[in-house]
Amino acid sequence: MSRAVPRIVFTPGEPAGIGPDLAVKLAQRDFAAEIIAVADAHLLQQRATQLNLNLVCESADLTATPRPQRAGTLKILPVQLATTAECGTLNVANSHYVLNTLTRAANCCLQGHADAMVTGPVHKGIINDAGIHFTGHTEYLAALSKCETVVMMLMAKNLRVALVTTHLPLRAVPDAITATQLEAVLRILQRDLCAQLGIAHPRILVCGLNPHAGEGGHLGHEDDEIVIPVLTKLRNEGFQLTGPVPADTAFIPKRLAANDVVLAMYHDQGLPVLKYAGFGEAINMTLGLPFIRTSVDHGTALELAGTGLADESSLIAALETAIYAAGQRHHE
Secondary structure: OOOOOEEEEEEEEOOOOHHHHOOOOOOOOOEOOOEEEEEOOHHHHHHHEEEEEEEEEEEEOOOOOOOOOOOOEEEEEEEOOOOOEEEEEEOHHHHHHHHHHHHHHHHHHHHOOOOOOEEEOOOHHHHHHOOOOOOOOOHHHHOOOOOOOOOEEEOOOEEEEEEEEOOOHHHHHHHOOOOOHHHHHHHHHHHHHHHOOOOOOOEEEEEEEOOHHHHHHOOOHHHHHHHHHHHHHOOOOOOOEEEEHHHHOOOOOHHHOOOOOOEEEOOHHHHHHHHHHOOOOEEEEEEEOOOEEEEEEOOOHHHHHOOOOOHHHHHHHHHHHHHHHHHHHHOO
């Protein structure tokens, strides 16, 4: 991108949850980027009133030169709610609204109008209750962008954890970890750690799939037959890879200090450790998309919507990471 000031599009997510609260709270700060909320402006104004915070909504102009975010204002790309959103009360009627905001924001990035996309929390259950198959942001944006493989990576403090598989039932995980899939994930991880986070020579620690990384075949053959050959191939190309290591010792401080990222084989192998390390302050980053995407690490917190108690720390971290990553791409 040639813009000196990056343009970031933000989707607040589920309208009955804390996403609109977070949008209003971020609007109270200055940022070194233009922030555009893709949302219903009336919803945000209504939530600002509930929170007793000032908010001036301005129409976004994607053809204009981006200007840094100034506290008290928020640029809006309008998407209209299907029906009024009530704090804490899910409504299937607004499920398409949520997906429409994601689609519009992603298209802004795909068409070159924005440098990055930041997403607030959605409620998967209510979207599926509306008859829409939805497993998560990661899969939705991959399909929209026509990407066969993307990588979910979460970050908290100095810890980064990426995943080979994402939202799958546990019994489906071994079949999904093929040599082709693992190699594709490692190539994306290597490329985007460099391109988006400025890590010139990423050091990647790879967890084994099975306990004790298979114990030489006594606890499963996948690590010997799939993981090790892929790692050997990529090491010969210059990748800095350690593993496969048993997941129960992958996160000891000495190993973490010697690596830039841990690659876990499935969702609940790696993310419990990361969320213990920094829940509420962690962020999610999708690698492999043709644009930068970061997200909060928490849910919709329906019970907190409209109360003013929602913590915006994860959103601020996601925005700051997106701004940094946009700057890395600008200097490539």
